[in-house]
Every structure is written in C-alpha cells, then in structure tokens.
Amino acid sequence: MAHAAVYVGFPVPQLLGGASRIFRTHSALVLLRHSAFCYCTVNGTIKSKRKMDHLERTANNFRQEVISQAKVCGIAHESETVRRLRLAITNKDFTFKAGQWVDFFIPGVSVVGGFSICSSPGLLKREGILELAVKRAAHPPAHWIHTECALGSEVALRVGGDFFFDPQPGDSPVKLVLIAGGVGINPLFSILLHIADLHGYREGKGNGYEMGTVKLYYSVKNTGELLFKTNILGLMRAFPGKITCRFHLTQQRSQICEELQPHVTEGRISEKDLGTHVSKDTLWYICGPPPMIESIAKLLSSIGVPRNSVFFEKWW
Template sequence: MLVISQAKVCGITNESETVKRLRLAITDKDFTFKAGQWVDFFIPGISVIGGFSMCSSPGLLEREGVLELAVKYTDHPPARWIHTECTLGSEVALRVGGDFFFDPQPGDTPVKLVLIAGGVGINPLFSILLHVADLHKYQESKGNGYKMGTVKLYYSAKNTNELLFKKNILGLMNAFPGKITCRFHVTQQSSKMCEELQPHVTEGRISEKDLQKHVSKDTLWYICGPPPMIESISKLLYNSGVPRNCVFFEKWW
C-alpha cells in the first residue's frame, strides 16, 4: 500500500539560477523511501501531478522527518508552481514511486557503484551518494551493517554553475577519501571555474575510456539524465561486457 502523506514546505533555497531546492516536513510517520526513488507531487488546485526525485537520503527522513527535492524551472505546471508560487508553509501531498534505487541489506555482498549523471539527473544519484555516506558512518560507528565498496560519480553539465550540490559532493569526497570520488564533466564552460573544483573537472563529455576502467563483476551502474545520454552510455556499457542486470537507469524527459 503506497502511503500518500501531507507535507509542508519548511525550506526553499536556490541551488542554481534555474533550480530550487525544497525542504519538506513529512506528516505521516509511515512514509519512507529508498535512495534513488521519486515522488508524485500533488499541489492543491493544480490538476497536473509533478514527478520529482528525492535529492536527500532516506536517513535524513528517519532522523529529522524531512526530505529534499531540487526542481528545475520549466513550464510544466508543478515545476512552475514551485518556482513562482510556492512559499514557506505551502502544503502539498507526496506519494513515493520508482524502481530505480540502491537499498542494500546488512548481509548483502559488497558492491562497487558507478553513478553517471547528466544535468538535473544528479538528483536520485545524489540521494544514493548520501545514503552511501550514511552506510559508511553506520559501519564506522557500529562495526557492522552493510560493508560498502567504492563509489565513483561521473557528473556532466554545461558548465560548473549548472553542477548542483557541487560543494556537498566535494565535502563527501573529503569525508570519505578513496571511498567516494567524483569527476565533473563540463561541455560548454566559458567562465573561470573556482580553484576548489578545478582538480576534479574535465572539459568534454564522459568517455568510453573513463568508464571502461571501472568494468568489473562486482560493479553496479546507475545512470540518470536525458534519454539520448542514457541510450549511448548503456549501449557503451553493454558493448564493454557489463551484464544488463548490473545497469539501472531513470529517464527524465
């Protein structure tokens, strides 16, 4: 039974010039989600239902009763409402969906992850990254639980201004050196980029050579971004011998 929960907007920040990050306080205690899933987003008075991936970890919901969404401005009524009418205290309703997630159980075999994001496709992958950080913290403090392998994020956007959560991602790399690593790819960079980011940025698209070095039997691949990017990267992985059941993707139109 899928729970529909009421939620109240308790934080709004500008993640980039075109993306707003919403923090939502969840009313229903039975409401849960897995890292990578999305929500149907119901707005009073608007008949069109939104669909947005969580960009926070399931752990944040458990600890604080909140979740976060990062929504890019479009003319789609729910996205437009978030950018033009939504205020602190606005009330909406949410229902979880999606079979794109990473939810390992304590006894599962350790795996490595390669996460590949294009543009706003970072949302569910950032949720997975934060979940991995929670798994590491649990393992370090309790000495048991799921033992996580390494995670490599490849994240492509037009320029560094469009890279969402970049400071948070650098923070995770510093907190878990060698366990969480990231390459940012920019395709149309014209302005100067900040020094902190520079060592992690490659100009140009994510290439076959980048990905092939991660092909192994204990690696799972998660891709989210525009459909053409997903088509080309999944094809490339299959051609490199990655089994189809190790490749997961979420297409946003």
C-alpha cells in the same frame, strides 16, 4: 520532471502488459533488492511518440499506498534555474528508498508532478525531512514551485519508482558507478547520500552493510549548472578513496574555481573514463536525458559491462 526507469536496447524477459510497452527486468543480484522498469523500442532506441503526463508515464511503476501531507520548511536556489525544497513530512509511515521519486500533489493544481528525491532516507528517519530539487519549467507543478511556493505551503506526497539502491546488512559488497547528466543528478545524489550514511553507520557501529567504492561521473554544460557541488566535495573529503567524483563540463567558457579544478574534466564522459571500473562486482546507475542514456548504454555494452548490472532512470 517526471521520470520512468529504462533498460536500453537489452533483452527483457517478462512482459507486464499495457499500451505503454513497459517491461520488468530482473537483476542476477537479487539479494540487493534492485529492480528497474524498461521502455524499449524495436530497434533498441529510446523514443516517445507523444508527451505523456507523469501519472500516465509511470502507471506501471511501483507506488506506495501511503500519501502524506507535507509542509515546505526550507527553500534554496541550487542554481539559476533549480530550486531546492525542504519538506517536513507529517506521516510517520512514509518511507522511501534512495533513488525513488514522489507524486507531488498541489492544492488547486490539477496536474500531479513527479520529482526525484534528492535527500537520503536517513535524513527522513532522523529529522522527518525530504528534499527535492526542481528545475524551472512551464509544467504546472514545476511552475508552481518556482512562482508560488513559499515557506509554510502545504502539499501531499506519495513515493514511487523502481530505480533505487537499498542493500541490506547481509548482502555482498558491491562497487557503484553513478553517471548523471544535468538534473538527472537528483536520484543519484540521494543514492550518494545514502552510501555516506552506510559508511558512517559502519564506522560508528562496526557493523552494517559493507559498501565498496563509489565513483560519480556528473556531466553538465558548465559549473553554473552543477547541483550539490559543495555537498559532493564535502562527501569526498569525509570519505577519501571511498567516494570520488569527476565533473564533466561540455561548454565551459569561464575559469573554473580552484576548489573544483582537481575534479574537472572538460568534455563528455568517455569509454576511457568508464573502462577502468568494469568488474563483476560493479553496479552502474545512470540518470539523465534519453540521448545520453542511450549513448552510455551502448558504451557500456561495448566495453563488456554485464547487462544485468546496469540500471537506468530516464527523465524528460
């Protein structure tokens, strides 16, 4: 589940170089310290000529120098195909921003994994814990997590990525729309948890960054594939009107539980859903499979969303 951030079909002003055709773009809202890397083709569609491994695909992305040892201290099943790991981090200098990923080094496994962090920076600061949610796959690191990883297993981690939300106390308030497809929820859930921490800090201390409203649109085939649904419902209850979510189900066949029903829409995310959020102070974060990103990008362009307000993370 390696990741690379993209800006789809949009002009890119600065070529960074390299055979991978990766470009850097700059948001007008530089005070928010956002950045994204772009993979664009001539016709503006997302394509991959061959399958690259995580390190090759993200070679031009930012990486921290710190590599930390970590020990698996918790394992849970988020769904039938997704395993959630809690990792105790040993290096006190290890940090990350909400939305970033880790290089995942496994003793005895030559392939390096790339997994988006699904926990908040606040959890790492408070408890020294980082969480990952990994979908079952034949790729060696994911296969190891689902077949050999156990409590007490030791790995090493290095943070990377240019897709994140990291506002500072003096920055202007913004609203966020988060759009997730499948396991693309991982970095967006990290951002959502970070936003909850920002709200909590401001309510408790009376200062800190003033966060605008956040709307999450999360699309999956059915409720069995919804990750973190209990947590997301809890965040909506904890911050009513500040954090809201719509679960979009494209192939639901069974009855939807009563708790989820008020928040469910059957069918894909549409122009009607997103059009009500267009404003000059709204930022849009999207993560999911490449065809979904391309479709949502075109939709946002058609409804007048400024290009420098849209950020992408592509997963494979």
